[in-house]
Amino acid sequence: MRTHRVLRWAVPAFLVVQAGVLGLAWWAGSGLLLALAELAALTGFAGLLLLAHYLVLRGRYAREREAARRAAERRRVADEVHDLVGHELSLIAMQAGLLELRSAGADAELAGRLRAQAERAVASLHDTVALLHGTAPDEPVTDDIEALVARARQAGARVTLHGNLDREEPGAGRTAVPTRLAVHAVVREGLTNAARHAPGSPVAVVLSSSGPPEDEAVEVRVATSEAPSGTAGPVGSADGPGAGRDGGHGLDTLRRRVAALGGRLDVRHDGGTHVLTARLPARPAGDVLTSLDRVEPSGARPLRLLVRQTAVPVAVACAAVLGFWTWASHDSTAEPEVLARFDVGLSTAELDALVPARQAPVRLARPLPPPADSTCRAYTDGNFPLAAATVEVCADGRVVTRVTELSGEPLW
Template identity: 35%
Template sequence: MRTPRALAAGGTGSAVRDAALWAALAGVGVFAYQERGADGSPLLALVLPLLILAVAVPGSRKRPGAAVFLANAVCALGLADPIATASPYLAALAVLTYLLGVRSARTGAALLLFGSCAAVDLALCVLLGVGPVYWFYALSMIPSALLLPWLAGRYRRARLALVRGGWERARGLEQRQRFVAEQARLRERTRIAADMHDSLGHELSLIALRAGALELSPTLSGQDRADLAVLRAAVSDAVGHLRDTIGVVREGSDGPGGCDSSGPQADPTASSVEPVEELVARVRESGVTVDLRREGAAGALSPLVDRTAYRVVQESLTNAIKHAPGAAVRIRIVHRGARTEVRVANSAPPAGPAPAPVPAPAGARDSGHQGLTGLHERVRLIGGTLHAAPRRGGFEVLATLPDQVGPRQPGTAEGFPDDTGTASESARRLAAARRSTRRRFAVAIAAPAGLGLLFLGSAAYLAHQLTACVLRPADFADLRPGQERTELARLLPDREFRYVPDAVKALPAPPGTVCAYYRSNGSLLDQADVYRLCYAGSRLAAKDVLPGRPLTTP
């Protein structure tokens, strides 16, 4: 938060910069006024423009659009009074338009402002009946001072935003790095929880199942049954404590299953997992009917894939023992091509008496589906798919696994699509920045091209205005007073000179005549005499050569 002293210092600095900018723009105007010989009204040519700029320059900080409109009004003064030095203030208009592009991001409002300024300038040209040079000034020079600096200001604004965004991105990356370090500890706790769920929970479930089966044996004495009941109760309590422990360890993990991308990959026992056949043999010794079949030739499986297949079978058997006691379990492992399919299905539990329910192992379905959720995460991380759903009164788990896992398969790199198919935030921002850059580049090329065409059109119009009203000196010499107007038509140009200076029009003409004016040459820069032809009715009464004055630029 900025202190009052800092705010005061910032306000003072802004005022100094505004004063310096106004002084520079005013200096241009004063110099041009003196170069023109200080002719004309100093109020209209110098004082009024400087007062308007004194308001527009500081006002551009909060109202840049209004400042541009005021600067355009200063330039329009040259249309109202040809003596006023309006051209030097095009620099002020260009500077304030540049500041508009830097300080405002509203493109539509800026274009509307430019259209309004152009409409005001053109309407003023029509009302005042100005000459071709002033039309050229209104159609070419003022639009150029409005559009080109504004595009440069927009580029400057975009560049500043890019630099500012880069620093914000750097700060975000630093915060993310600290967050990743914190998550490393949570992932280790999650890995321990996953191992406890997959291994210890399974073993405890088998012990409880064996104790329940022995408790129903008719050859045991009452004391033996009581001891077995105490044993099964102790195992049940141990399973409950295990579930509570895993809940604490998994607190703050990355997902509901607690198996993030670092869990399976960081497992140090990935290459020492026991074969599925040994797992099935131990389950059969507990009294569970399990049918295991393999189909196809197993290729060189990745240790991570082999361990995942083991976990699929282990989790499925644990769920079957827990939720369908006495049901038969069928396991099919099919190796086909470069993929392995693991299908574990249990039938509906048989009717009749069954052992007392065994408490679910840590992370099983009744504790929030964490077992299957974690298993689903394991399978997804190696590029496989997992489907688990009821089937024919029982339950089926189907996992399809690749035989080999690529080095980039488990995760997604920044800037590439993730597992949901959507691009990351940085990729979206990069794409948006590229689109914006292409648009700005196209505008930067199209705007000068459009203004160039506007210049050419304005210059062509001005040249047509000046050449279509030129009466050649030789033809003027052939004209004789008393000739009919129809006889002179073949020597006269197509149109009359409409922009005769007032001082020339004020020269006395023969009484009772109507005069037409023509230029002696079509040059814009050189001095051009004006030919005056005065008619009495339909006959030429007099012809005069009036000294013209150079067409002054506004």
């Protein structure tokens, strides 16, 4: 916000200063004053731009630190969850396995399902911890869409599954882990909303891939029909998570997760069917967590980085100014005690012994017509950075006929 404020007022302030400089030069009629005031205005404007750039660098540095803090906090939470919850889930799976061995019939089958669910929960926990650490496994258990649909069917849902994430033709690669997990989350959200708001309605889950191998895209579509008579309202009702484009927290979180991978999530109600569609790159460049916190690392504090970035252009500008001043003042500069000896009536021979070898190349005052039969030459006192001409001497071949102090002469 502070950066925008500086940039917003930098140009108007510079224009106001320019108007003041021109007005002062018109009032004083001094070219030297105009040059120095213009140099001061340009220096001030450059200072404002450097300040704005510094504020940009400082904001980016703050975002980098915040991203690093969030990443460290995620890793800490992941480790705590892994140590506490993972141990308890493993114990549950072991005890369910023992119960399965010691039971028979329906009890053994129930214990087996409990053991399998506990093992899936442990695998899901491991995948989540890996993602929080930024090192997702290559073959996560949590991307098993068929198992997710099967569990929904066991719970009484009318779900059909069509298609597959991975294409079978030659050259097609396996869908990346972050995309598989995001697709799993989309299907899970769609089935959850269907169970909550349209129990008993048919649900169709469609998986498809398209595009060339180097730019392959994955699409998942969860379509839920209207709830049968006597049940809860359809998904997308006014009070449900599917209400409107920006529905409940589940869809908002899912939309951010899909967007972090470079995908797009669409929620719509089409002819009595609620459709949840996500389209994602099969092999994105980032993942669902690091993409949210991606910043360009600067590797330095803002002030140090500002000096590093501006050192070369500032050095080049300074070298250009010094080079121009050296060229403009070389063999055209008369010392003050020499300038004091310039006077009307001074012989040309004495004048030639005093003046520098060449005239000053920069003249900011209006040239005056020379006296009759006279020629005029201008010299500088070496003023920085322009070495502008400060005195004009006119001679008729025998004596000096006129000496003009150019710093007091008008521009026009």
